[in-house]
Amino acid sequence: MALGQVWFVGAGIRDREGLTLAAAAAIDQAEIILVDDLVNPAVWVGSEAEIVPVGKRGGQVSTAQVAINQLLVTYAQQGKRVVRLKAGDPGLFGRLWMEIEALQAENIPFRVVPGLSSALAAPLLAGLCLTEKSRWSSTDRRSSRQVVICSGHEDQPWSVLAALDTLVFLMASRNLPQICASLMTAGKPPATPVWVVKDSGRGRLQGSLAHPPSAQSPCVIVVGDLPHWTPPAQPLAGETVLITRAQVSGLRAQLQQLGAHVLELPTLVITPPTSYVPLDAAIQQLADYDWLVLTSANAVQAFWERLGVAGLDSRALAGMQVAVVGDKTALALQSKGIQADFIPTEFVADALAQELPGIPRRVLFPRVEQGGGMRWCRGCRHGGP
Structure with missing residues (x-):
């Protein structure tokens, strides 16, 4: 059996939009994903890989590091495409080198895909600029602030850190009072600003070394006199929205643009039926049908896939009319080169049953295998035309 490969992937911050293109490609191709607790689940939504949580959140139960190393080795030796998904950048304050050493000992190939670190991105999203050359005079020997x-x-080494301009602390929420006290003891002025950047840059709190703000994990703590601005107010800022649909890219993007923190938890999973025999048989007899009824974009995609299996394309529908439920389904149909002949006034299947024009002799209605569409079928027989 050929060896698999391991990708160490930085998950960036927030959700899938914070991934690099290389990181997204690695996740999409993975068969196994070993994921840290701080990684947003939205990062792997849509992946068909097996998800293996390993913890790695401070103060909580985690898989032992030696066990994680062995999992990486075992899966790779089974020929799997493995992604080790780490929050932010995999090389920053993690155990990347330990895991690489375990793979090297077994001659297992690996790649590293950098990620966007919260240490740099979260302060910027919260309106904090870590460096600003214009604040120094032309005679100052320093070309920029030290970060x-x-x-x-x-x-x-608190005496060393106290002499520097800007300090960024990760994994520091529980120790913030001690950090501030240590810096003041080492000579940093008590009035030095302290910022707590919350929720991947969606908010911030300001205090000082003498009076630090409250901090709750996960957060980024910044110490220093920084140029800063107030990010534009967004109507859904601070709100969390849970979406239960499987395909939400458009809605998710709209909510995020309004400032919402979006979580995806699909309550329905779309899988192939146990058999395509009935649909394939109907496709071979398309000339016998008056109407084709499609009630979702998924139905459009599935039907055209089976057309392709049969060696057919959109031309096979030349003698039929096509009815759809809703604009999204109509757009999916247009992508196949077909304009819908009928869309009901209400975007529900019951309205389609009531309003379908004419008296169709035979209707082809591809539907989900269990339950979906039975009410519509009864509507056609009893309440519809």
């Missing part, structure tokens, strides 16, 4: 990214749960 140091620090781990917030380890002891630091």
Whole structure:
């Protein structure tokens, strides 16, 4: 059996829009995804890979590192395409090198896909500029402000850090009071601004070393006198919206543009039927039908896939009329080169049953295997034309 390959992928921040193109491609091709707890589940929505949570959130139960290493090795030795999905950038304050060493010991190929770190992106999204050359005079020997990214749960050389301009702390929410006290003890002025950047840059709190703001994980903490601005107000800022549909890219983008934090939890999963025999048989007899009824974009896609399997295309519908429910289904139909002959006034199947014009002799209605469309069929027989 050929060896598989492991991709160490940075998940960036927020959701799938924070991925690099290379990261998105790796996730889409994966068969197994070992994912850290801080990664937004929206990042892998739509993936058919097996998802293996491994934890890695401070203060909570996680899979032991040696066990994670062994999982990577085992899956790769099984010939799997494995993605090790890490929040932000995989090389920043993580255990990337430990996992790479485990793969190298077994001669397993791997690749590293960098990600957008919250240390840089979250402050900027919250209106904080970590460096600004124009604030220094032309005679200042420093070409820009010094920025140091620090781990917030380890002891630091506080006297060195206190002399620097800007400090960015990750994983520091529980230790913020101790961090502020250590910096003041090392000589940093008590009035030095302290910023807590919340929710991947969707909000921020300001305080000082002497009076730090409250911090709750996950967050990014920035210490320093920074140029800053107030991001434009958005009507849904601070709101979380749960979407339960399977295909939500357009709606998700609209909600995000309004400032909402969008979570996706599809309650329906679209899978192939147990058999295509009835539909394939009907496609071979399209000339016997007056109408083709399609009630979703998924139905359009599935029907055209079976047309292709039969060696047919849109021309096979030349003798039929096509009815659809809703504009989205009509657009999906247009993408196949067909204009809908009928769309009901209400975008529901019951209205289609009531309003379908004429007295159709035979109607071809591809539907979901269990339950879907039975009410519509009864409407055609009893309440419809």
